[in-house]
Amino acid sequence: MTKDEKLDTAYSLKTPDDSRKLYGDWAESYEEDFVETSGYILHIHVARAFSEAGGEGPVLDVGAGTGLVGEALAQFDPGEIDGTDISPEMLQQAAEKGVYRALFPGDILAGLGLPDGVYSGVVSAGTFTLGHVGPDGLDEVVRLLTSGGLAVIAVRDAHFTESGFEQKIAELEPVLSEVGKTSVRIYAEGADGPHADDQAILLHLWKA
Numbered sequence: 001m002t003k004d005e006k007l008d009t010a011y012s013l014k015t016p017d018d019s020r021k022l023y024g025d026w027a028e029s030y031e032e033d034f035v036e037t038s039g040y041i042l043h044i045h046v047a048r049a050f051s052e053a054g055g056e057g058p059v060l061d062v063g064a065g066t067g068l069v070g071e072a073l074a075q076f077d078p079g080e081i082d083g084t085d086i087s088p089e090m091l092q093q094a095a096e097k098g099v100y101r102a103l104f105p106g107d108i109l110a111g112l113g114l115p116d117g118v119y120s121g122v123v124s125a126g127t128f129t130l131g132h133v134g135p136d137g138l139d140e141v142v143r144l145l146t147s148g149g150l151a152v153i154a155v156r157d158a159h160f161t162e163s164g165f166e167q168k169i170a171e172l173e174p175v176l177s178e179v180g181k182t183s184v185r186i187y188a189e190g191a192d193g194p195h196a197d198d199q200a201i202l203l204h205l206w207k208a
């Protein structure tokens with residue numbers, strides 16, 4: 001399968017179990033046959049945006065995958081970084097990055113079973129996207145943030161407009177002090193294929 005066929009397969013997933021299976025099979029070759037061939041840079045945008053907005057640890061990387069966000073974030077020295085993902089196989093790859101304090105399997109849509117307000121920061125790239133995690137995943141993100149904490153969540157732009165993210169943000173407004181949105185490229189300039197110019201919204205959520 002080409003990188004674009006893999007991406008189209010990922011975008012057409014329907015359930016968290018579909019994700020667990022796809023990424024379980026894909027974990028060992030995800031970076032080699034997708035990241036390295038596609039020019040994927042979303043993890044770098046998320047790490048930089050979190051740092052530039054003053055984000056601090058402890059930080060949770062949601063849908064950590066093979067650990068690209070944690071690796072990029074560690075360069076900014078934000079403090080402790082944890083990671084969670086629905087796929088234990090992806091987390092095994094993430095462990096090899098050597099930047100996470102803890103890695104634990106979990107479905108952000110089902111809730112992670114942690115107490116409220118345990119993280120000063122939450123980051124996510126490539127997970128709030130078509131066929132993966134929808135706006136309801138933001139409930140758990142915001143619940144896990146401490147007062148004054150910051151989440152920087154990348155949401156594929158088509159998913160943001162089609163799946164009700166604005167409505168979810170409006171629902172969460174009573175517990176947020178500020179919301180910000182910027183658009184970024186998911187793949188570097190010069191990428192090829194039908195997804196080359198895909199964009200994501202970097203959603204900044206500050207907990208009141």
Ligand SMILES: C[S@@+](CC[C@H](N)C(=O)[O-])C[C@H]1O[C@@H](n2cnc3c(N)ncnc32)[C@H](O)[C@@H]1O
Nearest residue numbers: 019023063064065085086087107108125126127
């Ligand atoms: C495209 S990968 C992105 C991985 C990594 N953040 C990156 O930027 O390379 C999407 C990740 O989301 C995870 N995922 C999908 N649904 C999830 C859910 N409901 N809860 C937690 N993780 C999920 C997948 O297992 C996969 O590792």
